[in-house]
Amino acid sequence: MTPAADLDATLSALADPTRRGVVELLSTRPRRAGELAAAFSVSPPAMSRHLRVLRTRGLVEEARGGDDARVRMYRLRREPFDALRQWIEEVEAFWGDPLGASRDPAERRR
Amino acid sequence: MTPAADLDATLSALADPTRRGVVELLSTRPRRAGELAAAFSVSPPAMSRHLRVLRTRGLVEEARGGDDARVRMYRLRREPFDALRQWIEEVEAFWGDPLGASRDPAERRR
DNA sequence: CCAATGATTAACTGATAGGTTAAATAAATA
DNA sequence: TATTTATTTAACCTATCAGTTAATCATTGG
Numbered sequence: 001m002t003p004a005a006d007l008d009a010t011l012s013a014l015a016d017p018t019r020r021g022v023v024e025l026l027s028t029r030p031r032r033a034g035e036l037a038a039a040f041s042v043s044p045p046a047m048s049r050h051l052r053v054l055r056t057r058g059l060v061e062e063a064r065g066g067d068d069a070r071v072r073m074y075r076l077r078r079e080p081f082d083a084l085r086q087w088i089e090e091v092e093a094f095w096g097d098p099l100g101a102s103r104d105p106a107e108r109r110r
Numbered sequence: 111m112t113p114a115a116d117l118d119a120t121l122s123a124l125a126d127p128t129r130r131g132v133v134e135l136l137s138t139r140p141r142r143a144g145e146l147a148a149a150f151s152v153s154p155p156a157m158s159r160h161l162r163v164l165r166t167r168g169l170v171e172e173a174r175g176g177d178d179a180r181v182r183m184y185r186l187r188r189e190p191f192d193a194l195r196q197w198i199e200e201v202e203a204f205w206g207d208p209l210g211a212s213r214d215p216a217e218r219r220r
Numbered sequence: 221c222c223a224a225t226g227a228t229t230a231a232c233t234g235a236t237a238g239g240t241t242a243a244a245t246a247a248a249t250a
Numbered sequence: 251t252a253t254t255t256a257t258t259t260a261a262c263c264t265a266t267c268a269g270t271t272a273a274t275c276a277t278t279g280g
Contacts, residue, residue: 004130050268
């Protein structure tokens, strides 16, 4: 199983609405730090710290943009999302899910 | 898409290690509150509050145990886990996942 | 070289979360 | 009814977190 520490890092990173919004934006395409700050109308320092949280916990990675070295591009990393999804699937095994069945929400609930 | 507020409730509930441990325990079978408190060596009041968080956010439900009404059993609710898994899958669509492919971690990472 | 731009770090602040002990509530039992 | 057991609520304390402004670092372009 995924080390508990990793899950903790991932979940506490995603527990913040701004960071979750960042993740959603980045799931469209990589973005610059400033672009992200503007998108959520938080100050650049605030966004910088959110990005640091996401980076140190492995949810995003920094890729210094090619031509202009002042710019920092951020891109999603897959691993933590895979690990979290897997954890959820293990929990959901409680309902006897044959792993992929009952993707349909119209099924029994409890 | 799942309302952002629900995701926030689910994720902030799961961001705490103790509550996550409770979820893992409950994914085996429903338990009494006291049983859970003992399992994580936290005081009953602390566990009570964790359970309230999990309950108000819909991750567990209370099912007053049949014979002894002092006892309260807690049981997992499926909905929030489904919703969270779905959100993750949407994010992971970034990698062109055909929804169920690349369950194999040996695939490309970014 | 100097001014402007993109972003981060530093220092401070207010709000929130989780833990504890003590008191209260509720129900089974002697 | 009084006592014991299971759990929650109340009150309090400390630590952490997210946001802000001001200062710093790095890079580009006049």
